[in-house]
Amino acid sequence: MARSWARIDAWTRRNAPASYALLAPPADPVEVEAAQEAMGVRFPADLLASLACHDGITEWANLLPGQPPMSVAGMVAHWRMCVEIAGDDPDLTQPHGDGEDDEPWWHPQWIPWAQSDGDSQVIDMREGPGQGRLGTAAHDETGRFGDGWPSLAVYLTAVADALDHGGEADDMAPYLTPQGELWWDFPGETELNGDPLTPAPPADGTPGRG
Template sequence: MGTWDVGPFDNDTAADFSSSLDETVEAGRPGLMRDALVHVLDADDPLDQHLAVEAVAAVALVAAQCPGGRPVTSPYGPDLPVPALPADLREMALRVLDRVEAEPSELRALWAETDKYPHWLRNLQLLRRVLAFPTPQPVARSWARIDAWMRQHTPTSYALLAPPAAPADVEAAQETMGLRFPTDLVESLACHNGITQWANLLPDQPPMSVAGMVEHWQMCIEIAGDDPDLTQPDGDDEPWWHALWIPWAQSDGDSQIIDMREGPGQGRLGSAAHDDTGHFDDGWPNLATYLTAVADAFDHGTGVDGKAPFLTSTGDLWWARSGSTELNGTPLTPAPTTRARTAPHRP
C-alpha cells in the first residue's frame, strides 16, 4: 500500500475506495460506506491494514456530515458528493476507530514504527471527537438541566451562578465590540451572566459576565495592536488574537473563545492562551453543543474532553480528569448522576 501522509485519504487504498464511491450510483454510496465499516467490525484478528484504511476513509466521510466536522478536501477523496448518511453510521464509526487503534491492528502497528505515529493518532482522535459530539439542545434547556443538578447536589456552587444579563448590557457589549453575538451566547446570557466569583463550575474556563467579556476583548485588542505577528494567521496557525473572537469564558488570561469570522466555522468554540496562538481543533462546533455535553455529564455521567464532575470534601463542584481521587490532598468524590445512562456516548 503506497502511503504518502497521515490523512485518511493519503494512501492508494483509500484513493481506490474514493474511486469506487464515485463509480457507484448516489443511492448506493451509503451502503458501500457501511460495508467498509462492517468489514472491520466483523474482521478476525489481526485486523487487516487494507480493511482498516478503507474504514478510516469511510469514518472521515461520516464525520464530515456531523456538527463540527471538516469537509473532505483531499484531492484523493471522492469527487462526487456523498448523500446524507444514516444516523447509525456515527456509532459504527466510533467502534471502527476503537478497533483500528487497538491491538492487534496491522495499520496501527505499521504507523507505530514511524515518526509520524503521533500525528496519525491525532487525526483519528480529531475524527473521534467530532463523532462523539452530542446533538445540541436549546441552551435554555441545557442550563435548566445544569441548574437542577447543581441545586440538588452542590447548592453552594449553584449560588455562584449570576442572574441573567440585562438585554441592554448585551446590546451595548455588541456595539462596543463591533460584532453580533451568536444566538446561543445571547440565550446563555439570558440564563446566567457568568458567575459571581471564580469557581470550577465548567470543564473549561469559568464563564464571564458581559462586562468581563468586553474587558477581556478590549485588553487583547490593545495588546495585539497592529502587530501582524499577533493578529495575522501564519499558514495553518491561528493568530494570537482576532477582533472577531468573543471571549465568553476566561481564567488566568486563557480564554475559551467563540469565532465569529465569516465561513463554515462561524460560532465554533476554541481556545486563546495568553502565551500561545488560538486553537480550534480541540474546540466545539458551537456553545449549544458544549453546554449540552456539560448537562449530559451531570445527568448521565459522561465525560467532557476527558474531564468529569466531582464533589470536593466541602461539597463544592470541581471538574478534573476522569479517575481523579484527590485535590490538594483532600478527597474528590465522583459526582452523582441524575439518572442512568440511556444511550452510548463517549467523552
C-alpha cells in the same frame, strides 16, 4: 441552550449547592446590546440565550470543564485588553503558517465568553463555515479551534449530559468536593489538595463512564 442551563442548574442545586449559589442572574439586555456595539460583533443566538440564563458567575469556580463563564462586563474588558495588546502587531494578529488550523494570537471577531488566568474560551464570529465554533485563546499561544466545539450550545449540552448521565465533557469528569462544590478534573482523580474528590452522582442513577 435554556434547556442545557436548566439541567446544569437543577443538578448543581441538588448536588453542589455551593457552586449553584455562584451562578449569576440573567444579564441585562441593554448591557448585552451595548457590549455588541462596543466589540463591533453580533453575538450568536446560543450566547444570547446563555446570557439570558446567567450573566456568568459571581466569583471564580470550577463550574465547567473549561474556563469559568464571564459576565458581559468581563467579556468586554477581556476583549478590549486583547485587542489593545495585539494592536497592529502582525506577530499577534496574523497566522504564521499555511495550515488549515493556523490562527493568530487574537482576532477582534473572537468573543471571549469564559476566562481564567488570561486564557479564554472564544466564540469565532468570522465569516465562513467555522462561524460560531468554540475554541481557545491562551495568553501565550495562538488561538486553537481544531480540538474545540462546533458551538457553545453543543458544549453546554455535553456538560449537562455528563452531569445527568455520567461520563466526561472536554476530556474532564465531574466530581464533588467536601465543601459541596462541583469540580472538573481528569478521569480517575481521587483527591484535590489532600481532600477527597467524589465522582459526581449522575441524575439518572446510571454509573458514570469516566
